[in-house]
Amino acid sequence: MMVIDKYAYSNRLVNWSPKTKGLLWLLIMVGAFQPVIWFKCVLVVVTAWYTMYVTKVGFSRYIKWFYALLPFLLLSIIGIVFTMSAERASIYFPIHIFGHYFGVSKVMLPEGLKLGIRVLTAVVGTYWFALTTPFQQIIELLVSLRLPKLLIEETMLMYRFIFIFIDSFEQIYRAQKLRFGYRNFKVSLRSSGILVKMLFEQIIINYQAMVHALDAKLYNGDFDVRKSDHK
Numbered sequence: 001m002m003v004i005d006k007y008a009y010s011n012r013l014v015n016w017s018p019k020t021k022g023l024l025w026l027l028i029m030v031g032a033f034q035p036v037i038w039f040k041c042v043l044v045v046v047t048a049w050y051t052m053y054v055t056k057v058g059f060s061r062y063i064k065w066f067y068a069l070l071p072f073l074l075l076s077i078i079g080i081v082f083t084m085s086a087e088r089a090s091i092y093f094p095i096h097i098f099g100h101y102f103g104v105s106k107v108m109l110p111e112g113l114k115l116g117i118r119v120l121t122a123v124v125g126t127y128w129f130a131l132t133t134p135f136q137q138i139i140e141l142l143v144s145l146r147l148p149k150l151l152i153e154e155t156m157l158m159y160r161f162i163f164i165f166i167d168s169f170e171q172i173y174r175a176q177k178l179r180f181g182y183r184n185f186k187v188s189l190r191s192s193g194i195l196v197k198m199l200f201e202q203i204i205i206n207y208q209a210m211v212h213a214l215d216a217k218l219y220n221g222d223f224d225v226r227k228s229d230h231k
Contacts, residue, residue: 002075004065008134012054018137019144028125032118042123047121064129073119080103081112133157160201160210168202169195190198 008014013021052062083105086092092109094101133141142152172195176182181191221228 004130005055006053007131007137011056011132014130014134016132017036019067021133021137022141025125025129028128029122032125037114037117040117040193044121044124047124047128050202051124051131054195055131057131066123069123074118077112080115081109083108135171161207164203164206164210165199168199168206172198172202 028043032040032109034040048062051057062183075138082102084097084100084102085091085105086100090106091101091103092106094103096102104203139152139156142155160212176191177194180187181194182188
């Protein structure tokens with residue numbers, strides 16, 4: 001079980017109705033796309049604090065969950081705010097290159113910052129929903145919204161394969177690291193290639209095991225979603 005999933009099943013809001021939590025998540029998403037910057041900043045702080053309170057997760061662990069997202073966010077902002085222009089006055093910290101000026105656009109810098117705050121608000125809200133809502137409740141919410149059955153089943157299978165992927169990755173990576181497979185750049189490249197190859201093979205093996213398990217349980221193509229009692 002993933003760490004995030006463990007918190008989802010043991011937080012203070014685990015017995016809340018998934019509809020209530022889904023509605024609150026939707027309100028946070030609406031807040032993320034509204035134009036008032038100070039409101040989004042307040043929403044980020046309040047949502048992050050409340051998430052840590054209800055899940056009892058430490059601040060350092062909570063921040064670590066953003067490490068994988070920050071590079072993508074920073075690259076998006078950099079792609080927006082950095083530009084080339086023929087006018088020096090329109091650029092912060094201009095660098096003269098091939099008759100033009102390269103640097104931070106005075107016009108796009110505010111837009112890049114707005115994008116960063118918007119994405120951060122949406123991510124913080126999504127983390128709140130993921131950390132407080134078990135996957136069973138998410139499926140119940142999708143069923144209550146009368147979404148297509150095929151879409152719900154695909155969601156369940158994708159969720160299952162996320163576990164398979166992460167578990168296989170951690171096992172192979174840990175084994176390689178114990179054998180000093182990442183002691184330098186050259187060895188790291190070789191180990192990464194082996195990791196990808198073994199990861200693909202392990203996922204296929206785990207997939208076949210899941211198919212055999214479903215066959216043993218007389219799976220007929222329909223996943224039974226049982227409702228539970230919520231506040």
